[in-house]
Amino acid sequence: MSTEMIPVLSAERITKRYGKKTVVRTASISVNKGDLKVIIGPSGAGKSTLLQCINYLVTPDEGRILLEGREIDPSRKKDLYRLRQDVGMIFQDFNLFDHLTAHDNVRIALRRVKGIDKTDASERAVRELERVGLLDHMHKYPAQLSGGQKQRVSIARALAMDPKIMLLDEPTSALDPELITEVLAVIGDLRANGMTMIMSTHQISFASEMADEFIFMEAGIIVETGSPAKILSQAECERTREFCAKINEIYGTSY
Amino acid sequence: MIESLTILAGALPYLLKGSVVTIGVVFGAMSLGLLFGIALAVGQVYGAIWLKRLIGLYVWFFRGVPLLVLLFLFYFGLFSLLNINLTAFTVAVIVLGLISAAYQSQIFRGAIVSLPDGQLKAARALGMSDATAIVLIILPQALRLAIPAWSNEYSIVLKDSAVAYALGVTEIMARAHFVASRTYQHLPLYFTAGVIFLILTYAGTKALRLLEERVHIPGYSQ
Numbered sequence: 162m163s164t165e166m167i168p169v170l171s172a173e174r175i176t177k178r179y180g181k182k183t184v185v186r187t188a189s190i191s192v193n194k195g196d197l198k199v200i201i202g203p204s205g206a207g208k209s210t211l212l213q214c215i216n217y218l219v220t221p222d223e224g225r226i227l228l229e230g231r232e233i234d235p236s237r238k239k240d241l242y243r244l245r246q247d248v249g250m251i252f253q254d255f256n257l258f259d260h261l262t263a264h265d266n267v268r269i270a271l272r273r274v275k276g277i278d279k280t281d282a283s284e285r286a287v288r289e290l291e292r293v294g295l296l297d298h299m300h301k302y303p304a305q306l307s308g309g310q311k312q313r314v315s316i317a318r319a320l321a322m323d324p325k326i327m328l329l330d331e332p333t334s335a336l337d338p339e340l341i342t343e344v345l346a347v348i349g350d351l352r353a354n355g356m357t358m359i360m361s362t363h364q365i366s367f368a369s370e371m372a373d374e375f376i377f378m379e380a381g382i383i384v385e386t387g388s389p390a391k392i393l394s395q396a397e398c399e400r401t402r403e404f405c406a407k408i409n410e411i412y413g414t415s416y
Numbered sequence: 417m418i419e420s421l422t423i424l425a426g427a428l429p430y431l432l433k434g435s436v437v438t439i440g441v442v443f444g445a446m447s448l449g450l451l452f453g454i455a456l457a458v459g460q461v462y463g464a465i466w467l468k469r470l471i472g473l474y475v476w477f478f479r480g481v482p483l484l485v486l487l488f489l490f491y492f493g494l495f496s497l498l499n500i501n502l503t504a505f506t507v508a509v510i511v512l513g514l515i516s517a518a519y520q521s522q523i524f525r526g527a528i529v530s531l532p533d534g535q536l537k538a539a540r541a542l543g544m545s546d547a548t549a550i551v552l553i554i555l556p557q558a559l560r561l562a563i564p565a566w567s568n569e570y571s572i573v574l575k576d577s578a579v580a581y582a583l584g585v586t587e588i589m590a591r592a593h594f595v596a597s598r599t600y601q602h603l604p605l606y607f608t609a610g611v612i613f614l615i616l617t618y619a620g621t622k623a624l625r626l627l628e629e630r631v632h633i634p635g636y637s638q
Contacts, residue, residue, distance in 0.1 A: 218537055238545065246543035256534035260557045260633050270542035273552060304635030315538075322542060 167230040169194050169357045170248070170326050175214050175224035177207075177381075184210045185221070186381040192326060192359060197352055199368040199389075200361040202378035203404060208361040209253075211378070212328045215359070216248040217241055229325065246274060249319030249327040254335050255311040257303040263290060263314045264299040267321050275322070289317035293347050309340030313347055320351075327351070329360035365408050369393060377401045424604045427595045431605075434591035435612050441508050441577045441587060442616075446570060448513030453520030454559075458550055460521065461528050471521070478518035483579050486511050491583050508580035516573050523565040527558035560631055567624040571617045578613070588612055 171191040177184050185207040192198055200208045213219040215226060217235050226233045226244070233244050257266050267286035271277045277285070290299050293313040303311055312332055319327060332348065333341045345367050351358065352371050362368050368375070369389035377385045377392060377400075385398045393409075396402045460471045478486070491507045502510075531554060539549035581590040592609035596602045 216541060218540060242543045242545060245541055248541075250538075250541040252534060252538065252541075254532075254534055256532075256538035258535065258538065258553050258557075259636060260553075260560065269552060270544065273548060274543045302634045302636065304633065304637070318542070 168192055168227070169196075169229060170215065170359075171227040172211070172215050173225050173227070175211060175221045175226075177210050177214055177219060177221050184381050185214065187224070188378070188381070188383045189224075190215075190359065190376065190383075192357055194357055195355045196373045197358045197360065197371055198374045198376060199372040200359065200376045200378055201363070201365065201368070201392075201404070201408070202361075202384075206378040207381040208378055209330050210381075212250075212330045212359065212361060215328055216245050216250060218250070242274070246270075246322055247325045249322060249324030251312070251315055251319060251327065251329040251332045253331040255303070255308070255315045257311050257314055257318070259303050262300050262302055263295060263306065263310075263317075266303070266314055267318045270318070271321055285321055286317070289321045290314070292320070292350075293317045294343075307340060308336045309343045312336065312344045316344075316347055316351075326357040326359070329358060329362070331361050331363070333362065333364055363408060363411075365393070365405070377404065379404070420601050420604045423595075423599050423601050424608060427591075427599075427605065428608070430595065431588060431591050431608060431612065434586060434588040435616065437505070437585060438574070438577050438587040438616070441505065441512065441580055441585065442570070442574050444509035445512035445516050445573055445577070448509065449516030449520045449569075449573070452513065452517035454524055454555065456517060456521035457524035457528060457558075458555075460525050462546065462550065475518045475521060478515045483511075483515065483576055484582060486515065487579065487583055504580070504583035504585045508577070508583055508585050512573055512576060512580070515576075516569060519569055519572075520566065523562050523569060524558055526565075527561040528554060530561065531557055560628075560633065563624055563628040563631075567621050567628075570620050570624065574616055574620065575613065 168191040171189070173189050174187045175185055175189070176187055188207070188211050190198065190211075200211070202208055210219055214221040214224070217226070217233070220235060228244055228247060234240050257263075258269065261269060264283070264286050267289055268282045271282035271285055272279065287296065287299065290296055293316055295310060295313055295317065298306060298310060303314070306314065329348065333344050336344060341364070345364065348360070349371065360368070372389050374386055375389045375392040376383055377396070377398070379400055385392065385396055385401045387396070392401060393405050396405065456471050456474065459467050463471070481489075487508065490511050491504065495502055495507060535553055535557065536546075536549055539553045540546070544552070577587060578589040580587055581593065584590070588609050592605045596605040599605075
């Protein structure tokens with residue numbers, strides 16, 4: 162088997178319970194290099210929990226994660242930190258470090274996690290900020306940036322780590338409508354450059370133009386997967402159809 | 417009146433030397449309280465359950481027992497029992513420091529838990545260990561938030577330091593009492609002692625106010 166065949170990342174039969182409530186139930190996702198898989202589904206479906214299980218920000222109760230075919234042992238700290246370096250994560254509410262400038266936000270993990278020396282880390286951070294169009298804002302603090310700019314800094318911060326895959330957890334949900342486009346443009350660029358990604362979003366029409374596959378999730382279960390066209394227009398499952406109809410009503414769509 | 421002023425003028429350098437001792441006690445106690453208080457706060461927020469309980473017990477003890485009792489307990493009791501020979505000054509610093517650590521730990525704990533969860537999450541997502549995240553991400557923000565409450569703690573420790581007089585530490589109050597009991601000029605001497613404390617309170621809180629402005633994160637408000 163050539164390395165081409167091994168998925169960049171597989172999440173196998175992930176289950177997460179909070180008390181008696183099962184928020185993710187035996188969910189599996191596998192992503193090949195360059196794929197963009199989009200998770201859709203109502204709020205509370207477990208999309209965010211599933212994404213956070215993938216880099217063990219939330220520890221799943223069952224299931225395993227394989228990065229490039231190698232199973233992660235979360236009890237080994239080194240394994241865990243390595244996995245997280247290789248998996249970039251974008252959060253709904255950005256989570257920039259509030260006490261650091263945009264430049265330092267991007268630079269800090271390069272310096273203190275990867276151990277890259279100051280000059281190289283600084284240059285790398287500048288390049289990543291340039292890539293997301295924020296060179297002019299590199300010395301600003303998060304509180305001085307707009308939501309869209311903050312999310313672009315957080316993308317630059319994740320990219321600087323040279324991730325093998327990026328997880329985007331509703332990256333535009335906390336943004337004002339007029340700021341969504343600038344973030345989507347950056348995500349579109351990533352896609353064009355072949356970045357492997359799993360994204361949860363309500364931006365159905367944007368996602369349908371770019372995704373290789375839609376994954377419809379509800380009540381912690383992956384209900385249905387398929388090409389965007391299939392999920393949106395001829396989904397097998399009644400619930401998927403209902404959801405897509407509703408989301409089209411709310412967000413509008415080209416479909 | 418003239419006599420009072422003459423005595424006071426003569427005693428003033430002596431009292432001011434006492435303020436150096438007071439500053440030493442307060443500086444030592446606040447520093448000990450800062451380092452130990454941060455450790456306690458981190459342990460109480462992120463530690464295992466047994467550690468949280470242990471720290472809870474510590475805080476309960478040092479906040480619950482009166483200062484004078486603790487000073488005597490350590491100076492005449494514990495340290496002499498253990499045959500540890502420490503000066504009254506050192507014991508005052510240690511006891512005031514241990515008490516302040518209990519109070520400061522609660523200031524820092526409050527500041528840490530007031531930070532959004534996402535800060536630690538984002539740090540972990542970048543591959544930072546929790547220890548690194550706490551040092552680089554959590555504490556720099558929490559300590560900034562803690563400055564106003566810490567300034568309050570400073571003024572309390574400053575005033576509490578006068579009780580060290582009971583161990584024979586020659587700080588402001590001890591010196592004022594010494595001169596007053598010899599010259600019978602109680603009013604001007606204790607008044608002056610009070611004024612010195614007021615000046616020290618003012619200087620300290622002013623300095624911390626400046627520090628707060630200096631480290632303020634641009635655009636940030638909470």
